[in-house]
Amino acid sequence: MxxxxxxxxxxxxxxxxxxxxxxxxxxxxxxxxxxxxxxxDRAYSVSACPDECDCPSSFPVAMYCDGRGLTAVPPIPSHIKYLYLQHNAIKSLPDSALSNATNLVWLMLHFNQLTSESIGKKAFLKLGGLERLYLQYNNLTSIPSNLPLCLRDLRMDNNMIEKVSPADLEGMDNLTILYLHDNALSEVGSSLKGLNSLTLLDLSSNKLTKVPAPLPAYLHQLYLEYNAIDSIPEGFLSLFSQLQYFRMSHNLLTDKGVPANTFNVSGLVELDLSFNKLERIPSVSTMLQYLYLQANQIKEFTVGSFCSVVDVTNFSRLLVVRLDGNELSLVDIPTDVGHCLRQVLDLEI
Known part of the structure; x- marks a missing residue:
């Protein structure tokens, strides 16, 4: 033995x-x-669950309190990792509201009635493992203080945020997704530059008049639709070695505000410049696959914008080209366009 x-x-x-x-x-x-x-543990999680919420025994680390008409955050057992509080009428988040929820990984607070003044400055201090925070569709006018530095996904769209300061997001080295669209931002300055892991940034539907800069270098997706931007700095897109999706529809771009070869960068997969004031088709990379230029003022179909040279190996990889809503018709398309746009599946004039 x-x-x-x-x-x-x-x-x-x-x-x-x-x-x-x-x-x-x-x-x-x-x-x-x-x-x-x-x-x-499972019995404890069920017995400790507030009456107004559900804590399923099959998933004891989750607490579902969404859509219950709550006006305040209920008591949260310390073992809870996933907390769903969306679609309520929660008006405040005092310092003590989350003090026991030290194991939270996801916190869903979207579609509530939170204001910046009603969120305690220490409300998030003890959430050392929080990765996902949803605060969209509230009444925020500024970014809450002392957000967890471990966040990976932060959504604050559809609020009334007017300003982002460098201190608001400082030290968030893991943040990969940031939604700030549908706010009241007129500029962001250098407040986003230090977000070295950021891959998706959505600043659409704000009050921007200039392309924000500097921005994190490793962005994959940058969305600036529905602003009032009339120009793009020379070499702007070349600053992003991994950018694949760039959307600037519903702005005030003109040919004068777009330097030559601004969009001729090889990494782009999708380029959306629809609903602007362009009169010419800008030069794009032969590697681009989706190009949206509808509802501009384009008067000429220039094959050279897609292919500077056409041969066996040099041709455009475009699959979709939208040019409808311009000053063009089918008779404006050159007869040799097929040599360049040989992979197009959808060409709309």
Whole structure:
């Protein structure tokens, strides 16, 4: 018997040393032990759940309080990781509201009645593991203080935010998604430059009159639709080595405000310049696949905008070209356009 115990311990000690105590307990759970403890945790999660919420035993780390007519945040058990509070009438988030929710990973507070003044300056301080925070469709006029630095997905669209200061998002090295569309931003200055992991930035439907700069260098998607931007700085898109989707529809762009070859960057997959004031088709990369130029003032179909040279290997990869709503007709399309746009599936004039 002693010999069996010795061999058992000799096998488990390396596991504990390499992976820690949790791996040791996980091992025994996988072998069928500690079931009583698991059931106890589930029973605790159900019994500790506020009456106005649901905490399913099949997913004991989640608490569903969405659409319940709540006006305040209910008590939150400390083991909860996913908290759904959207579609309520919550008007405030005091410092103490989330003080017990130290294990939160997701916090859904969209479609409520929060104001910037009603959110405590220390409300988010203890949420050291929060990765996803949804605050869209509230009444915020500024970004809340002391947001968790571990956030990966932050959504504050459809509020009334007027300004973003560098301190608001400082230190958020993990942030990859930032939704600020449908606010009242007139500029963002250099407040976003330090977000080194940011891949998606949506600033559409604001009050921007200039392209915001500087911006994080590794953006994949940049959305600036529905602003009042009339020009793009020379070389702007070349600053982003991984940019694939660039949307600037419903702005005030003119040919004068777009330097030559602004959009001729090889990484772009989709370019949306519809509903502007362009009179010419701008030069684009042969690698571009989707081009939207409808509802401008374009008077001429220039094949050279798509292909400077046409041969076996040099041709456009465009699949969709929208030119409807301009001053063009089918008779304006050159007969040799097929040599360049040989992969087009949808060409609208």
């Amino acid at each position: 002693r010999l069996v115990i010795f061999f058992l311990l000799s096998a488990l000690i390396p596991l504990v040393l390499c992976h820690g105590w949790n791996s040791w307990t996980n091992y025994w759970q996988s072998q069928g032990y500690f079931y009583g403890s698991q059931y106890a």
